[in-house]
Amino acid sequence: MSIFVDESTKVVVQGIGSQGTFHALRNQAYGTKVVAGTHPKKGGTVWEPLGVPVYATVREAVEQAGANTSMVMVPAPFTKAAILEAYEAGIQTIVTITEGVPVHDMTEVYDTVVRRGGVRLIGPNCPGLISPGKANVGIIPADITMPGKVGLVSRSGTLTYQIMHELAQAGIGISTCVGIGGDPVIGTQFLDVIQAFAADPDTEAIAFVGEIGGSEEQLAGAWIRDNIPDTPVVGYIAGFEAPEGKQMGHAGAIVKEGGPGGESAAEKKEILEGYGIAVAMNPSEAAQLMIQRLS
């Protein structure tokens, strides 16, 4: 098994420009069922490189092509409308790659789509997710990993790739890797993914990569201690050297000056270790810790 995406995933891509086409082609080449693209003015045409239909709306892609998952790649100013459209069309899993979406837009989207709608929204500002051998939805490079038993969840794309790659070199594959994104408001939190991994019979160990800012890692850590204390879990928090008050690339990666506390890497590490979770000092060490736990 795996979580969130698998063989039954049928993707409609919202945003079929050069980036959307590039990544959708890669997803398709990996074996992901990309069934349609949407474009308000190109409905009724064929999305040439992929050989799948273009519809004017997501609803048509659901009704006519059986789409159950959406990949949102439209520019930030249109992202709120795109996600709401997918939600209203009955899409159950919405993967939003776009970065730079305003906080107020995402707050409204979260309330409608996740809190009240109960739909799985991943991102924004994320690399997407991959269940190796089954489906790859987003921009994760698929050829650096393989099917296996480790569930991986991260706020950072490249750090995730680094860990997947090091695990693969040690012969360790993954069940699903979920990039949840680096924004302050994201649809799926660490805890959501870890709970899904805990319920997945094929995920036997969990690696998670957090960052400075917010407190989602601690929430996940407390849940792990209380519910799955015997599952091997390894973490890393990026940003031990990040100064207070400076945003480090990701919109959500900032330790607020005079903020609520618990936002720095050192504080998060200490809290997580208090929950009995091994926290590495860098991504390679995290991969090594996981390799040790599994050998």
Next chain:
Amino acid sequence: MDLVEFQGKQLFGRNGVPVPPAGSVCRTVDEIVAAATSQLAGGASAVVVKAQVKTGGRGKAGGVKLATSVEQAREHAESILGLDIKGHVVQVVYVEPASDIVEEYYLSVMHDRVSKGHLVICSREGGVDIEEVNRTNPDAVVKRLLTSAEVADGLPLDTATAIVTDANLPDEVLASAAQLLVALFGAYRAEDATLAEINPLIRRPDDSVIALDAKVSLDGNAAFRHDGYAEWKIDGLDADDPLEAEAKAKGIQYVKLDGSVGVLGNGAGLVMATLDVVAQNGGRAANFLDVGGGASADAMAESLGLVLRDPAVRSVLVNIFGGITRGEEVANGVVEATNRLGDFPQKLVVRLDGTNAEEGRRILEAANLPNVVAAATMQEAAATAVQFAG
């Protein structure tokens, strides 16, 4: 992006949040004296000379002073201009007619990351550090979380009234405080703010309430629908490092730090991790720089050039994980970028990992660049770069 007080008051004013009569924005002692002279002549009993810096604690640091005469205003001007407040040197001062204060309260609206909603905080105890009040007398602080659905058409007046009533504001001011809160929420929403804070919110002798201070943070991601926030960008307010300003103009994610190892990599998380590994190897990073996904030759040359212009940089660690962009493309980008930059004294340690990394490292070695060293792991690369930095 953070606004200073006078900008926050402008933003409040145009959204119907009552503020004191407009003051003057000054950059010199003469301007401050002229503003004070005119405001005192215009009927103000006193003027307040206020440092405009993007940090808290101005009052304690001596950056806010009351003057009842022009001479006093001049003294304050001389002491406040150039004052260093937590690393922010005061270049801009706001001179405002003093307000008559009966009582001071606290009121704010902010985005709440934990609940993914909006948080309104109100307290009868204002003019002091609200965190401190929260610690010592939590009952005096009212916090109300609001979901988007609850405020779909703005903050309802009855919700606002309930909040200021719960905070025990006096009966005489409840109506005007509730109206002000509705307007404050409107400003927060319309201007894409993540924080709109009034401390203190003051009660005047006529029982009206106004915002005596204003602290506003705007969401950088929403700049596209506010003309890039161009109206708020004025000289002397940003204590930005010149390289940070240049990077911002070029759309490069760059943060100046205080070490000597220049760092660039692809992906915010990977770059943060690189800073960590440099420190674990006994060095300090000179900067954070994310070149982004593609790591093309253009992006590499632009980014590398920026890092090398920092005089504190003694060596550079380029940390790239080849994902969709393959190792050989990255290596070619590095070669082209260094060729384009010409001579530079610092050593460059390039760590390439991921897809086709070995091929990339071979390309780097074959190019035989005099000051480029290839490394296979992050640890090795960091150790080497720290060594070169001396």
